[in-house]
Amino acid sequence: MYETKGSYEDIINLPHHASSKRPQMPMLDRAAQFSPFAALTGYDDAIHETGRLTDEKIDLSEEEKEALDRKQQILMERLCDHPALTVTYFVPDAKKSGGAYVTKSGSLKTIDEFERWILLTDGTKIPLDDVADIESELIRNMF
Template sequence: MKGKNIFQEKETHKYDDIIHLPHHVSTKHPQMALSDRAAQFSPFAALTGHEDSIRETARRTEAFLELDEDKKEQLDEKMHVLQEYFSEKPEIMVTYFVPDEKKAGGAYVTHRGRIRKIDTYLRRLLFEDGTEVHMQYIFEMDGEIFGDTE
């Protein structure tokens, strides 16, 4: 036995006594489905929600820009024009701030549509498509009806 390792010989014949026996099937327990068997070996997230937290932290928000007096006055004039022509259901474009629900800041969004209602009590504009814009967050208003105010 020159060149053969004695341990290799033992290893190759280690299961000779049981290798050809039939596979055991339990009479007490039902056989597990292959998909369930595979699932027990799949990786798992040890820190549930950790990736979501990292993604949320990395998400950027913009700061709310405080308007100067000139800009506030200009928007006030446009609001009066909008109220004057409200019965015509004018189409306008509004850029406004949407505060973020989870962290400081938010995003500036532009929406175009026809005004359904000007709610002066709750200080908001309601569009025909259901969009609601709070007046304190309006940054800019544009449209044909404002042509002579700019």
């Protein structure tokens, strides 16, 4: 039948087969079929979420609360002028405890003392209970 001349000596020098019906697979796709797969779907996202840092909401002292109330009253008196201001406030995180402090600049549209929020002219609604600081040229001139 077949002679055994050694290890693959009968085919070692034959030309590489190339199909005339199918195109050759790109090297990137060939390599991808041997790459590892994610056995635990979502594991990387969970690790990233766990490692993401959040800030705790700071409880303001009575003096800081009184200062914010005075600033709010000054702004209420000049509400018709739509004063420019910068508000620093706490935004709770949707996925874990804590959150982040955000600073937003804009013009004041209104303050609703009953529902406790500030509305800027761009439509941003900020809960008064989450406000840490308010800055404005109008307030600087008063203090």
